[in-house]
Amino acid sequence: EAGVTQFPSHSVIEKGQTVTLRCDPISGHDNLYWYRRVMGKEIKFLLHFVKESKQDESGMPNNRFLAERTGGTYSTLKVQPAELEDSGVYFCASSPRTTTGELFFGEGSRLTVL
Amino acid sequence: KQEVTQIPAALSVPEGENLVLNCSFTDSAIYNLQWFRQDPGKGLTSLLLIQSSQREQTSGRLNASLDKSSGRSTLYIAASQPGDSATYLCAVRFGDYKLSFGAGTTVTVRA
Numbered sequence: 001e002a003g004v005t006q007f008p009s010h011s012v013i014e015k016g017q018t019v020t021l022r023c024d025p026i027s028g029h030d031n032l033y034w035y036r037r038v039m040g041k042e043i044k045f046l047l048h049f050v051k052e053s054k055q056d057e058s059g060m061p062n063n064r065f066l067a068e069r070t071g072g073t074y075s076t077l078k079v080q081p082a083e084l085e086d087s088g089v090y091f092c093a094s095s096p097r098t099t100t101g102e103l104f105f106g107e108g109s110r111l112t113v114l
Numbered sequence: 115k116q117e118v119t120q121i122p123a124a125l126s127v128p129e130g131e132n133l134v135l136n137c138s139f140t141d142s143a144i145y146n147l148q149w150f151r152q153d154p155g156k157g158l159t160s161l162l163l164i165q166s167s168q169r170e171q172t173s174g175r176l177n178a179s180l181d182k183s184s185g186r187s188t189l190y191i192a193a194s195q196p197g198d199s200a201t202y203l204c205a206v207r208f209g210d211y212k213l214s215f216g217a218g219t220t221v222t223v224r225a
Contacts, residue, residue, distance in 0.1 A: 004157075031211065042118075043203070043215040056211065091157065100163060101146045101207055107157035 002026065004106035006092050012112045018080040021109045023092030025074070029104075030097035032075050034067060038088035046090075049075060050097070082113045116141045116208045120216035128224050133191035135219050137204030142182045145207040149178055149189050152201045152218070161202075162189070194223045 005024045013019050025032045034046040046065070047057040051072035060067070064083070069075040079086050089110050093103040117140045127133060137147070146165045150158040162171045162178040164187065170179040175192040191198055201220045205213040 033211070033213075035213075035215075042217050043205075043213075045212040045214075048211050059212070093158075100165065102148065102160060102163045103205075103213060104160065105150070105158035 004092055004094050004104055006090075006106040006109045008109060009107065010110040010112070012114065013082055014114055015084055016081045018078065019082055019111060021077045021079075021090050021092075021111070023075045023077070023106060025092070025094030026104055028096065029094035030072070031095040032069060033093045033095075033103065034075070034077055035091040035093065035105075036088050037091070038085070043091065046077075079111070082111075084113050087111055087113045116206070116214055118204055118206050118214045118216040120202075120204055120219050122219060123217065124220045124222075126222040126224060127194055129194060129196060131194055131223075133189075133194050133198065133221060133223075135189040135191075135202050135204075135221070137187040137189070137206075137216055139185045139187075139206045139208075139214075141208055142185055143209060144182060145209050147178075147180055147187050147207070148205045148213065149176075149187075150203040150205060152203060158203065194221075196223045196225045199223050 007022045032049040037043045045059040048055045049069045052069050066078045089108040091108045093105045095103050119138045148163045149161040164171045164180045177190045180187045201218045203218045204216040
């Protein structure tokens with residue numbers, strides 16, 4: 001069974017540009033989460049989808065970040081326009097709907113904003 | 115505020131020694147606690163998940179304990195090997211769906 005996959009693994013962009021990160025959760029997992037770690041900080045929650053619905057987006061830093069989950073399958077996280085402080089590693093995780101609560105993480109997408 | 119703390123930040127031991135990694139959290143009303151391993155440049159690999167009703171979980175050389183009343187979890191790795199070198203992260207689910215992470219303990223096992 002394929003795990004959580006994320007693309008791209010690394011993106012380098014200029015300040016002001018747009019970047020879109022993609023996450024494919026484990027098949028059949030209704031819950032999808034985005035987390036990120038910026039330099040020197042702990043991993044922080046960004047938002048949570050149940051199927052295609054946003055359950056909790058309290059961790060989204062500002063309105064430059066937009067997350068979508070088309071048809072309850074894959075998810076995208078767009079940053080527009082990117083700022084220097086957006087640099088970090090963005091992790092996606094998924095879990096089944098009825099669950100012990102165990103989350104399965106992807107490899108992460110490293111974003112570098114110059 | 116619900117916080118998760120991991121001490122020490124780094125640990126170096128000779129091969130064969132047992133590892134003891136600590137995690138403390140500020141709120142005893144937790145749903146579960148998950149230990150992860152992260153290798154450099156890689157994602158998070160789930161090691162053990164302890165539900166709030168459990169006291170410990172074991173997998174091979176790994177054993178994790180949970181003491182909600184004192185707000186602590188300990189991850190034990192028996193007979194450490196150089197391949198155990200990695201960063202170990204503790205994450206607590208405090209009741210909603212979010213995980214709160216500690217900063218991690220970076221372990222080096224010397225051959």
